[in-house]
Amino acid sequence: MRHFDLVIIGSGSGNSILDERFADQRVAIVEKGVFGGTCLNVGCIPTKMFVHTADVAAAPASGARLGVDAHLDGVRWTDVRDRIFGRIDPISEGGRRWRAEENANVTVFAGTARFVGPRTLDTGTGETITADRFVLAAGSRPVVPDVADLESVGYHTSDTIMRLDALPPRLTILGSGFVAAEFAHVFSSFGVRVTLIARSDLLLRREDREVAQRFTRLASEKWDVRLSHKAVRAERVDGVVRLHLEGPEGSVSVDGEELLVAVGRTPNSDLLDLASAGVELHPDGRVVVDEHQRTSAAGVYALGDISNEHQLKHVANHEARVVQHNLLHPDEPIAADHRHVPAAVFTSPQIASVGLTEEQAAERGVRYVVGSQAYASIAYGWAMEDTTGFAKVLADPGTGEILGAHVIGPQAPTVIQPLIQAMSFGQDARSVARGQYWIHPGMPEVVENALLNLPLEY
């Protein structure tokens, strides 16, 4: 049985651990799918390449209110698709080849790993290996909901929808979270009629309620949004997927040439038989880790979607850097910093958030005040004739500590960054607002004014 110093399961964020400091270690990477993981192949990167393309496709329609009459002639779907994956696929294959063929100390196993005992791994390739240390970086996968006949009818997930052969006339999206909101924007901007089905009465309901309500209203003006509907059965009728729903008005159905299921992601821990490795799990399947990303089994670390509740690439990257340090310096381990994890939804309008929502602040009994600013009331908002975006900041009125921030509107993920920085470095709201220049008339003035609108007491 071959023995390694280190085994990494999953080639997404786990792959970034290895650098020249590991050159004297015998390392194995086990990957069951395409090299490079979710973000590169089927997640952040291709989706944002589609989102930017969708923003361009949607631009002509927004010109009229500025006095610019433009027309979208068409979207060459297969050209768009092939441009995007023509760039991504070679990066994935190049990464695999580099590790497998040019890293003398690294062995890549193309199989589904499964523990068969403490520190003993069936690589799924016919070979079982042992190692001193393991990194569990096996990520997550789309959840498939319990809807009768879904499997036999056929459906897409985010893993497959971006590789369609042709744009469908209609797309039904089951779900109302990040994936649903981003793909609804992409496909509707390309001319596809989108129906979005939400179980609750709000889209993106984990966002601050004001943001979720604004988004739900704007989305309902563009897409056929069915709130408070539960999908119960799927059926294929003349090449069309018919989804039967139970809603406030009783039983209804919606038709679409394609169906995208986007109801969350579940950790891949169940594939690994972690009980045989002595690794404990949370009830929801996430691997239990301490602040140093160590699991309950000695020498076994975990990072990314398999262990954290955020399921975001910047969190997985941060944890990979923590694991990297702790593998190299086990006697001086560093802790992961999950204090202020931001997130952004690249839909239309864009949404970004960090820290507490107003509902969470109220629920926790935290003393807070709110400062808000509409894009419509800052100079760049006038330039864009924006009427729907706003920024909102929550702060402690006594100390000015920034507790949370929420932005819905153009470039929200960029606009929010000064607030993430302020929270990370413990800067108070008044100092952030008045202790620096804000470029005039830049979009971050929406944040400056939200800060100035806080009714602070000091």
Ligand SMILES: Cc1cc2nc3c(=O)[nH]c(=O)nc-3n(C[C@H](O)[C@H](O)[C@H](O)COP(=O)(O)OP(=O)(O)OC[C@H]3O[C@@H](n4cnc5c(N)ncnc54)[C@H](O)[C@@H]3O)c2cc1C
């Ligand atoms: C459509 C979509 C868009 C997204 N957009 C964003 C975004 O804009 N910003 C953001 O921050 N995050 C985004 N995310 C989330 C982000 O992609 C993930 O949080 C991140 O990729 C998780 O990284 P990871 O290393 O934990 O797992 P992954 O990158 O998923 O890597 C895990 C790897 O392990 C392999 N594996 C699993 N089980 C086994 C096994 N038993 N044996 C061997 N190999 C195994 C898998 O095949 C996979 O390659 C998006 C996700 C999706 C689905």
Ligand SMILES: NC(=O)c1ccc[n+]([C@@H]2O[C@H](COP(=O)([O-])OP(=O)(O)OC[C@H]3O[C@@H](n4cnc5c(N)ncnc54)[C@H](O)[C@@H]3O)[C@@H](O)[C@H]2O)c1
């Ligand atoms: N921009 C980004 O950072 C980005 C983009 C896409 C995905 N992601 C990550 O991937 C994860 C998965 O995305 P997602 O959109 O699939 O999940 P999500 O958790 O964001 O949203 C899933 C939604 O589906 C609903 N739902 C659950 N079960 C349902 C059912 N049976 N029927 C109807 N609705 C149901 C949930 O209430 C929830 O609103 C996200 O949590 C996010 O962390 C991030």
